[in-house]
Amino acid sequence: MKCEKKMEKRVKIIVILGLILLVAAPILGFFLDKLLLFSAGPIPIDENSNTDIQDAFAFPVSIEKNQKLVIEFSVYYANISATVKIVGKGAYDAAYATNANPNGLTGESFVYCEFTWGQSPSTSTVASSSRSITEDGYWYIEFAGTTSGDYVVSRPGDYVVIVYGTNSGSSTQVLFNITIKADGPGEFLQNLFLAIGIVILACYVLYFSYSYLNKLRRGID
Amino acid sequence: MSEKRKGGFLVDSIPLLDKRKAMKFIVYGLIAAILFGLIMMISRSIAQNAGSWENIANQENDMNYWNGLYGYNDYIQNQENIDRIRYWMEYQDTIFMNIARVGINIALVFILIGFLSFAVTENIDERTRRIYLIISGMILLLIMFTTFFGSVVVSVS
Numbered sequence: 001m002k003c004e005k006k007m008e009k010r011v012k013i014i015v016i017l018g019l020i021l022l023v024a025a026p027i028l029g030f031f032l033d034k035l036l037l038f039s040a041g042p043i044p045i046d047e048n049s050n051t052d053i054q055d056a057f058a059f060p061v062s063i064e065k066n067q068k069l070v071i072e073f074s075v076y077y078a079n080i081s082a083t084v085k086i087v088g089k090g091a092y093d094a095a096y097a098t099n100a101n102p103n104g105l106t107g108e109s110f111v112y113c114e115f116t117w118g119q120s121p122s123t124s125t126v127a128s129s130s131r132s133i134t135e136d137g138y139w140y141i142e143f144a145g146t147t148s149g150d151y152v153v154s155r156p157g158d159y160v161v162i163v164y165g166t167n168s169g170s171s172t173q174v175l176f177n178i179t180i181k182a183d184g185p186g187e188f189l190q191n192l193f194l195a196i197g198i199v200i201l202a203c204y205v206l207y208f209s210y211s212y213l214n215k216l217r218r219g220i221d
Numbered sequence: 222m223s224e225k226r227k228g229g230f231l232v233d234s235i236p237l238l239d240k241r242k243a244m245k246f247i248v249y250g251l252i253a254a255i256l257f258g259l260i261m262m263i264s265r266s267i268a269q270n271a272g273s274w275e276n277i278a279n280q281e282n283d284m285n286y287w288n289g290l291y292g293y294n295d296y297i298q299n300q301e302n303i304d305r306i307r308y309w310m311e312y313q314d315t316i317f318m319n320i321a322r323v324g325i326n327i328a329l330v331f332i333l334i335g336f337l338s339f340a341v342t343e344n345i346d347e348r349t350r351r352i353y354l355i356i357s358g359m360i361l362l363l364i365m366f367t368t369f370f371g372s373v374v375v376s377v378s
Contacts, residue, residue, distance in 0.1 A: 068294055073331040115289040125293035189268050 011204065018200030021193045029190030034181040036068060037061060042077065049164035050175065053095045053102045054055040056164040059180060060089065063145060065156045071141040072179040073163070082165030082176040083132040086110060086143055086217025089158035102164045110143035111150055125150045133176070178206075240345075243338035250331030257324035262318055268314035275307040326364055333360045 038059055048057035061069060073084045085107035089096075095105055107129040116124045127147040131139045145155025165174035282303065286296045336357035340350050 070292060071299075111293060113289075113292045115287050117287045119295050121283070121286045121296050140289060140292055142294045144294070150293070151297075 002047055008216070011207065014200055016206050018197045021200070023192045025193035025197065026153035029186045031186065032184040032189060033105045033186035035184040037180045039179040041179075042175035043163075043178065044175055045163065045165070047172045047174050048168045049102065050166045051101050051103075052099050052211045053092075053105070053162070053164070053171075054164055057176075057178070058092065058096075058180075059161045060158065061161060061180065061182065062158050063154075063156050065184070066154045067144065067183045068152060068154075068202050069141075069143040069159075069161075070175075070181040071143065071161060072138070072181075073131060073133070073141060074138040074177045075175070076136055076177075078135060078173040079167050079169035079171070079175070080165060080174055081132060081134040082163055082174055083130055084139070084141070084161065084178070084184075085130045086159050086161050089160055091170050092160040092162065092170065105162075107173070108143070108145065108159065109147040110141050111147055111152055113140045113142070115140070122150065127184045137141070218220060233272040240342055241340070243335045243342070246331045246335035246338070250328045250335060253328035253331065254325050257328060260324075261321040264314050264317035264321070268311045271307045271310035274310065275303055278303045278306075324369070326368060329360055329364050333357050333364065337361065 013110065043057060045057050046055045063069060069086075071086075073082075075082050083102075085102065085105060087105050087107055091105060094100075095102070109127055109129050111125050111127050113121070113129055114124045114126075116138065127150050131141065133139070142152050143159075144152040145157065145159075148155045161178075163176055163178060163182060167174050279300070282296060282299045285299075286292060286293070291299075336353050339345065340357060342350070342355035347351075
């Protein structure tokens with residue numbers, strides 16, 4: 001009798017755990033879909049960055065296979081013109097060593113999206129190797145290594161996001177905002193939690209049916 | 222007199238249950254059949270409405286993109302996921318319909334045994350026993366036809 005009660009208690013706990021996993025799966029999936037790597041604004045850099053890469057903003061990132069970067073780049077400041085590029089770590093290191101001009105660097109190809117209501121997403125997405133903003137603007141950039149047409153292509157490796165620019169006013173400061181995110185384990189965790197939750201509930205249903213049939217058999221005999 | 226003996230000979234060879242147990246078999250068989258029938262209906266409904274669900278999911282995907290919640294690549298990934306789920310919604314029908322079909326047939330066997338037992342219970346009058354026998358014969362025919370002929374489908378709408 002005691003053993004049965006203990007068993008019932010254990011089964012209840014496991015079923016509750018299964019339900020918690022099922023509820024937690026989409027929540028985890030949503031919150032861990034993208035990992036925030038860097039977010040700041042306004043970031044000041046000197047306008048010398050337009051000629052000397054050592055003065056430019058640089059954020060190194062590593063991309064795994066099938067992982068994407070999302071970069072939200074914006075400027076809302078007077079007299080500022082800023083440009084964002086993503087370059088391979090090797091190319092960046094070589095340019096940094098000689099303090100080369102970042103304008104001469106060929107950036108890796110990415111796609112930027114313009115969220116135009118009613119328009120097909122395919123027509124409002126364009127591939128590019130750099131994006132510039134003068135005084136006011138916002139770009140939503142997706143990057144996975146390179147592109148094919150307007151689609152991103154996964155090419156894992158080490159890259160550096162660089163921003164440089166000029167100030168046409170009396171100040172030499174270049175201000176911009178940038179947020180860098182990477183694909184997180186959200187989808188994997190969501191599927192894992194859902195699968196475990198469903199398996200637990202399915203096992204419970206089988207256990208319940210088995211116990212019920214056992215009782216039924218006892219009743220008929 | 223000889224007919225009665227013949228009938229007695231036939232029913233004597235069937236495993237017998239008393240009335241109480243026979244009723245239990247019928248009731249539990251019916252409950253199981255209803256549950257499996259419910260699974261069948263839910264499964265078929267999900268499969269039939271997969272297209273409508275896909276339209277809603279695609280519209281939400283479009284609106285999330287236009288709201289700037291994610292970019293084009295995530296949009297495409299979501300679109301592929303929506304397609305995959307839609308195909309699963311349609312395919313699960315095959316899995317659950319077959320499970321439910323087996324379950325219903327087992328439940329019908331329980332009901333059949335229940336009615337057969339009533340048919341051979343001696344303290345029930347002869348006419349009622351014959352009716353029970355006819356019912357069990359009909360259930361047996363139903364099981365045989367739906368099991369061995371794929372084109373025979375019993376549907377209630």
